[in-house]
Every structure is written in C-alpha cells, then in structure tokens.
Amino acid sequence: MQLSVELHDVHFAYGASPVLDGADLELRAGEFVVLAGHNGSGKSTVLKLCLGLLRAQSGEIRVLGGSPSDPSVRRRTGYAPQGLRVVTSIPVSVGEVVTAGLTPTTPTWRRSGDGGERTQKALAAVGMEDLARECLFELSGGQQQRTILARALVADPPLLLLDEPTTGIDQSLRPRLAAELRARADAGATVLAVSHDPDDFHAVLDRIVVISEGKIRQMTHEQFHAHFEIS
Numbered sequence: 001m002q003l004s005v006e007l008h009d010v011h012f013a014y015g016a017s018p019v020l021d022g023a024d025l026e027l028r029a030g031e032f033v034v035l036a037g038h039n040g041s042g043k044s045t046v047l048k049l050c051l052g053l054l055r056a057q058s059g060e061i062r063v064l065g066g067s068p069s070d071p072s073v074r075r076r077t078g079y080a081p082q083g084l085r086v087v088t089s090i091p092v093s094v095g096e097v098v099t100a101g102l103t104p105t106t107p108t109w110r111r112s113g114d115g116g117e118r119t120q121k122a123l124a125a126v127g128m129e130d131l132a133r134e135c136l137f138e139l140s141g142g143q144q145q146r147t148i149l150a151r152a153l154v155a156d157p158p159l160l161l162l163d164e165p166t167t168g169i170d171q172s173l174r175p176r177l178a179a180e181l182r183a184r185a186d187a188g189a190t191v192l193a194v195s196h197d198p199d200d201f202h203a204v205l206d207r208i209v210v211i212s213e214g215k216i217r218q219m220t221h222e223q224f225h226a227h228f229e230i231s
Contacts, residue, residue, distance in 0.1 A: 002029045003062075004159050004190035005050055007216070010059035012045060019045050020056070021214030027192060029158070032185040034198040036224060037211035043194040044082070046211070047161045050192075051079055064159055078152035082164040082194075084137075084144055094139070094147050095132035098122055101151035122154035125180045127173055142168035149177070153184070160184060162193040166200045178204045198224060 005027040012020040019042040027033055037043050048054040049061055052068035066073045078101070099119045123129040126146040131139065136147055145168050152160060160181070166174050182204035185191045193201065198208050198221065208219050 006062040078157035080152040101154040122150040
C-alpha cells in the first residue's frame with residue numbers, strides 16, 4: 001500500500017537542544033495512527049516537519065510522495081493545530097472559518113459560503129452544524145477546537161495531521177470525533193493524531209507510535225501505559 005508519510009533517519013534540534021535523533025516513521029494510506037509522548041518530546045515538531053514549517057538538519061522526509069515544502073503537497077494536507085494562536089475582535093463566523101479550508105483546493109466558483117454542502121458536512125462531522133453563523137471567538141475553547149478540526153476535514157484531504165484534536169472537547173463528544181476520523185481512514189485517508197492520551201482513540205486506531213529520547217517506536221496500548229506509568 002502507498003506510503004503517505006516517510007521519515008528516515010531524521011535529526012532535528014532547536015539550537016543546541018536535540019529533539020529528533022535519527023527518527024524513523026512510515027504511515028500508509030488508510031491508517032489511523034496516534035503519535036504519543038511526554039510534553040516536549042517532539043510530537044508537534046514531527047507535524048511541523050511534515051507540513052514543511054520546519055526543516056530537518058539531516059535525514060529524509062517525504063509526504064504524499066513529495067517534499068513537505070511543495071505547495072501541491074500542502075494543499076492536500078489537512079492540519080488542525082492545538083487551539084487558536086490568534087485572538088481578534090474581527091467577527092468571523094464558524095462557517096467562514098471552515099469554508100476557508102477549501103481555499104487551497106477548490107476554485108472560487110465552486111465555493112458557496114457558510115451554506116455550502118461541504119462546509120455543512122464538515123460541521124456536522126464535529127457536531128457544530130447548529131453554530132455555523134456564530135462568531136468563532138465568542139465560543140468555548142472546545143467549540144473553537146471542533147471548528148479547527150472541521151476546517152481540516154472540509155476538503156476531504158488524503159492526509160490529516162492533527163495536534164491534540166480533542167483538547168477542551170467534552171468527553172461525551174470524543175467517541176463521535178474518533179469515529180469520524182476512523183471513517184476518514186477507512187475511506188483511504190491517512191490520519192496522524194498527536195495525543196498525550198491515546199485512550200481517546202483506543203477503539204478505532206491502528207497503531208500507537210511514541211517519541212522517546214529522539215526516536216520513534218511502535219507500542220501497544222499496554223506497553224504505552226506501562227512506559228508512562230514508570231517514566
């Protein structure tokens with residue numbers, strides 16, 4: 001099966017502080033993988049390397065068959081960061097934010113604003129369909145996070161890179177989101193979700209991979225919990 005993400009012998013450091021030390025990772029189309037590890041272990045760094053936002057000091061990274069810095073690769077990648085990085089008084093609606101996720105992939109003449117079918121589908125997937133016209137910055141942190149996730153989903157990208165996608169989201173809603181991500185993988189997308197607690201996705205994921213001491217290795221749920229209880 002086709003590889004969607006390939007990291008081979010990747011080294012990365014912030015200044016004199018090493019983060020990845022010969023890291024290897026391969027993800028295939030149709031896989032749902034959780035990337036776990038302690039705070040500061042490099043989980044978000046891996047996503048940013050795959051997005052071309054950071055560049056490794058050495059090693060090889062290929063995403064969707066090309067370079068992470070290739071604009072055509074970025075257009076086919078859905079990314080959901082952890083929380084909003086910017087707070088503004090501009091009254092942007094939930095629907096407008098989600099529709100913006102179509103911009104890199106869909107011609108202007110095919111976009112239809114807040115009422116667009118694809119936007120409504122993405123909002124429904126995260127349980128936000130009734131809040132499309134609400135101002136994003138007047139909503140709770142969990143509702144904002146679901147909006148960010150819907151924006152990553154709206155273009156049906158073949159690769160989803162999600163940084164702590166359940167942060168701030170009610171426990172009762174997490175199984176619904178997990179099932180949606182599983183459905184995306186079953187339809188052929190690759191899903192890589194950073195999570196400090198893979199239990200959110202226990203029933204639906206294919207693999208857990210863990211960053212520890214600059215390396216990436218696969219673990220079972222039992223190994224993960226034993227490792228992090230001891231560490």
